[in-house]
Amino acid sequence: MKTDAKMTQIDITDGDFEKFREYFYRKTGISFESSKRYFVDKRLVERIEATNSETFRSYFTMLRFQASGEELQLLTNLMTVNETYFVREEYQFQCLINSMLPEIIKRKTDQKPIRIWCIPSSSGEEPYSVVMYLLERWAGINQWDVEIISSDIDTGILQKARAGRYSARSVQYLPSHWLTKYFTKTGDDYQICQNLREAVEFTRVNLSEPADTRPYRNFDVIFCRNLLIYFDDVSRKAAAETFFDALNPGGFLCLGHSESMSRISSLYKVRKFPEAIVYQKSLEAK
Amino acid sequence: MKRILIIDDAATVRMYHRNILESIGYTVEEAMNGIEALEKALQEPFDLYIVDVNMPKLDGYGFLSQLRSEEIPQNPAIMVSTEAAIHDQTAAFRAGANCYLVKPVRPVQLLTHVRLLLGEESK
Amino acid sequence: MAFVKKQVTETVSEDERKQNRDCADLLVGLADANATTRRWAARDLVDCPGSATALVERLKIESEPSVREVILTSLTKLGDPSAIVGLVECLRSEDAALRNEVVEAMKQLPDDVAPIMQALLNDADPDVRIFTVNVLESLCHPDVEAWLIEVIDHDAHVNVCATAVDLLGEVGTQAAAAALTRLKARFGDDPYIQFAADLALKRINED
Numbered sequence: 246m247k248t249d250a251k252m253t254q255i256d257i258t259d260g261d262f263e264k265f266r267e268y269f270y271r272k273t274g275i276s277f278e279s280s281k282r283y284f285v286d287k288r289l290v291e292r293i294e295a296t297n298s299e300t301f302r303s304y305f306t307m308l309r310f311q312a313s314g315e316e317l318q319l320l321t322n323l324m325t326v327n328e329t330y331f332v333r334e335e336y337q338f339q340c341l342i343n344s345m346l347p348e349i350i351k352r353k354t355d356q357k358p359i360r361i362w363c364i365p366s367s368s369g370e371e372p373y374s375v376v377m378y379l380l381e382r383w384a385g386i387n388q389w390d391v392e393i394i395s396s397d398i399d400t401g402i403l404q405k406a407r408a409g410r411y412s413a414r415s416v417q418y419l420p421s422h423w424l425t426k427y428f429t430k431t432g433d434d435y436q437i438c439q440n441l442r443e444a445v446e447f448t449r450v451n452l453s454e455p456a457d458t459r460p461y462r463n464f465d466v467i468f469c470r471n472l473l474i475y476f477d478d479v480s481r482k483a484a485a486e487t488f489f490d491a492l493n494p495g496g497f498l499c500l501g502h503s504e505s506m507s508r509i510s511s512l513y514k515v516r517k518f519p520e521a522i523v524y525q526k527s528l529e530a531k
Numbered sequence: 532m533k534r535i536l537i538i539d540d541a542a543t544v545r546m547y548h549r550n551i552l553e554s555i556g557y558t559v560e561e562a563m564n565g566i567e568a569l570e571k572a573l574q575e576p577f578d579l580y581i582v583d584v585n586m587p588k589l590d591g592y593g594f595l596s597q598l599r600s601e602e603i604p605q606n607p608a609i610m611v612s613t614e615a616a617i618h619d620q621t622a623a624f625r626a627g628a629n630c631y632l633v634k635p636v637r638p639v640q641l642l643t644h645v646r647l648l649l650g651e652e653s654k
Numbered sequence: 655m656a657f658v659k660k661q662v663t664e665t666v667s668e669d670e671r672k673q674n675r676d677c678a679d680l681l682v683g684l685a686d687a688n689a690t691t692r693r694w695a696a697r698d699l700v701d702c703p704g705s706a707t708a709l710v711e712r713l714k715i716e717s718e719p720s721v722r723e724v725i726l727t728s729l730t731k732l733g734d735p736s737a738i739v740g741l742v743e744c745l746r747s748e749d750a751a752l753r754n755e756v757v758e759a760m761k762q763l764p765d766d767v768a769p770i771m772q773a774l775l776n777d778a779d780p781d782v783r784i785f786t787v788n789v790l791e792s793l794c795h796p797d798v799e800a801w802l803i804e805v806i807d808h809d810a811h812v813n814v815c816a817t818a819v820d821l822l823g824e825v826g827t828q829a830a831a832a833a834l835t836r837l838k839a840r841f842g843d844d845p846y847i848q849f850a851a852d853l854a855l856k857r858i859n860e861d
Contacts, residue, residue: 392658511719512723
């Protein structure tokens, strides 16, 4: 009988690292420099052990062919920092104010509201950030109505978003005068004000369910950040197609900073603005 | 130093071209399809593009036609393909390629064309 | 002006998106002059078994990229034998963009395309063989490495071999080592084959 001296050190060779790096880049568009070797190895070893894989090779095979794609999702989570807080990836809100909205208004022929869709809503930091940006930084708010819809599959998190109570950590990057203006300190937390809570419509939507997404139409801007990177290839392509139909011609789709449309779909035109790269449904598209 | 973007879905091909170009000091970046290449080129245009024909999402022709319609410096592009048929070459030039090479590409051949297109014949 | 809320979302009134349409209507919609109608029809046909042939026929003539993309997603979700047959037909298209799109769709159907891979690897058209090796990347089939070895041992076309070596750099084991060495000898004057085979061998020998 074997003794329990299993402690075999899992070693990631140069070749393993290269193979993993190429695969991960192909799937996600995220490319690790060799200087990130320690960071990557550490997480790979962690997952190899957690899945009871014997070797890197057996783990890698499982990762590539697992039908559910769950392991790739877990690993992507480990390899990317995903934290929700107010004004996260702020450059995109600046892009909204300085570049996208001016373009949208210029070609608008009616006085209907400008429509913005945030999905996933998560606990609400993103849609509320959009509201504050529009109020504080966009003169157009005096001339235009804006409709903000924020959707998530998780009804629990939607409750939290509607309630609008946040930790100090979550509001740490907000300008202090915005914090004073729009929040009330409640114990250790910060309660967002009623006006902001009323500015956002929260709805439950499963992005992969056509019956759910069917009524979502005529949006000018969609924020879908740090979600599709966790979907499998077919689901993320289908999601991009759903957004395409939800957008007005010329409408914009914003993805998260580690996400690229190059791994998802060829439906959109790449648009470079001074603040950010976003994706646009062509003006001619019906 | 001149910056070159290698656009190919095959990792080994990117590495092969990278080795050749870096050996004489070019700065090289990679993209695995036409959309990623456009994202990179729009961020900061490259001095030269080496473009594969067959790629997922957006192929070499699609990439070149879109690149050529952007208001950025229109720098040269070499199209690299497995097909030698005349109609493919015509399509490549029509899409905006400045040169067409058939795979597998030899290092000397690649460097000759790169220098020529970058106006560095004497390098 | 201000932030407004309406009843959740717009109602879909446009006739391009009628609810509960039957499959016969959708097939008609697939040929509509309006691209949005075609796109919606292609999407909803995913719930109509037996619609793959019609989708493929449309794919061959469809010029609007957004409709093509949706047709391919629906074919991928259908994944039935007529979808596979149709995709393989398109692999021979003169349209380079379509061929690339089809390779991507086939990669999403690894179990369904596995039985025809060997026949395609022996196709007379080297481009079809290259595309087939591309598809193999997504296949979790016990014979993938053996098929790749067969390719690098016997395929006369250097670019088919080059594509196979690229994949062996990721999936190759000791079993491929001898064949990689033979390939280097067969294309002794080709610097790319030397480079790619050496890289695959280096990785295999590290294991």
